[in-house]
Amino acid sequence: MIDAERIEKNLEGISFPRLSGTEHEQQASKLIIQKIEELGLNPEIQKFSFTTFYPRVYKKLAFCSIWWLLVVFFLYINIIFILINIVILSIIFVPLIIITRHPEDISLGEKYQSENVCIKLDAKVPNHTAEKSNKIQFLLLSHKDSKCQKLTITFRSINTKVWIYSFIIIVALLILKYFFISNIIFNLIIACILLLNLISTVLILVNTTNNKSPGAIDNGSGVSLVLELLHHFNKIENRLTSIDLWFIFTGAEENGTMGIRYLYRKHKQEWHHQTTRYLNFDSIGTHLDVFAVKNKGEHTSLFKLFADLSEELDPSYYIKYFIFALNRSDGYYLKNKNYKGIGFADKKAYKYIHSPKDTVDKVDHSFLAQFGRVLITLLEEYDKKISKPYS
Template sequence: MIEEARIKKNLKQFTFPRLSGTDYEIKAYKKLTKEVENLNLKYKVQFFTFSSFYSRIYPKIGFSSVSIILFLFYLNIHMSISIILILILFTILIISIILTRKPEKIQFITKMDSQNVLVKIKSLSKEKKNYDRIALFISHLDSKGQRFTIKIRIRIFKLWITSSISLTATIISKNSILRGFELIFYIIGLFPLIFNLLSTIMMLLNTTDNSSDGAVDNASGIACNLELLNHYSIPENRLIIIYGFFLLELKNAEQWVLDIFIII
């Protein structure tokens, strides 16, 4: 039976800062494997290395590059200089996009170690149709704190989007639609430009840290998965079920999610 007390116990024991790549994440990993072992179940561990570039640096490169490009268009400095600077920024963006198509291949900046945990419960049914339908229950084991709260981060992102659109519209109007009114549009464009630069600076200042207890994201998911694991570890309750406890979402776990009927 599903027990509320056990869910609360697991929620409490996994509610602590556990940033990926740190000793705190290892602590969470050891707690998890101990819980699985207590159920007399076997598990597999996939060790891997990852870089801080994709999740922590790449977004900042993208947003700041776009802001600088808009700033150059707004200034409307000598065409050849603008083209050179914009080409450099576009090159940086393209290289970043190419690199992040396969983030698991990125091995520079800060490299860290982590691991995924996989628990598979086999069905006792001998009917072939049951083997064609596998349910995968997943939750990520780590937590990630950031300098600014989620509410502030959303406001910063909205401000960046709004100011970028406004500034782009102003630049287009100044340079092509309403020529002869450049000074007016310089003044009008100054406001979205300032907001855009401020929001970009705030994004750059938003560093990742190990301050989040991660109760909602995602100790709650771990607790629910462990409770379901406890339920389906009883032979008469069994289906074909795979439990995955992943770091960095589904990083390096693609081979485990192929041919899955349901992913929860």
């Protein structure tokens, strides 16, 4: 069963700065591989390269360019000046928009190395002789890298909202300026909001990334939990009857979710949308927040089953018909690929992550153990449910 002391030990072992693409992230990979091999398993290791252009350069260029375009429309020197700026920005950004649809393929900037580590445990009876393409699979996801940024995540969240709201207001005011109102006071109001948007843009620019966060919450918690689940299900007597389990530790998640992008590309032929579910564990401290998209049918039964089993955890739920996230995660990436699943985090702990304060003492390993026991029951009960037609 789940061992809280082992979770604590693994959490302490993985909680050191491990920025994507550094030797420290490689050290984290070696630790995880060692833990898997100690169970007598041979993990799959997928090495890949990436650049930091997409998450650290491209987005900052976009914010700056949008602000400048707002200024151009506000000044309205003449139509030629506006058209020249639009053409220049289009020449720059149209190609960038195209290539950033698949950021894992971008080769702009220095290249770094990372790797995904995963292991698959087959069901006891391979889905009762069902065809390989019809197997039920669960992807248990956690990312092994960490990052630290100059600004706290709480401040960044507020600043991003300020930027978005000020942008919307400026666009609305510019429309009014062109068609209905045009006087000094109205222009001064627009200028003040443009200044606010500029300050927000500058803060985005100065928010640099470094390797100073121990990453205990984000995401030593997820790594230690998935390792503990692997320890449990590795025992033959604990294997599920009809569900294959994937235990996944992605690299470079904090750099535009690069790891899951490469892993999806490799396994998408066997990860069928109708029969593959994901559970993403990312930043769990002392409380549980649950994220999912409202769906009808079988996925709803999975979620309801979890809700029934997890009352002792007193989780908070964020269930919507549509989820848009400024901060990407492995689960969010798979959701956008039309996979169904559930994400787990702790929003109360967000004030510590991406900072030197993301330390082991912020994670309740006993709570992780309690959560792990609920997850085992969830998977076992779900396994019984889908196995009945074949009994």
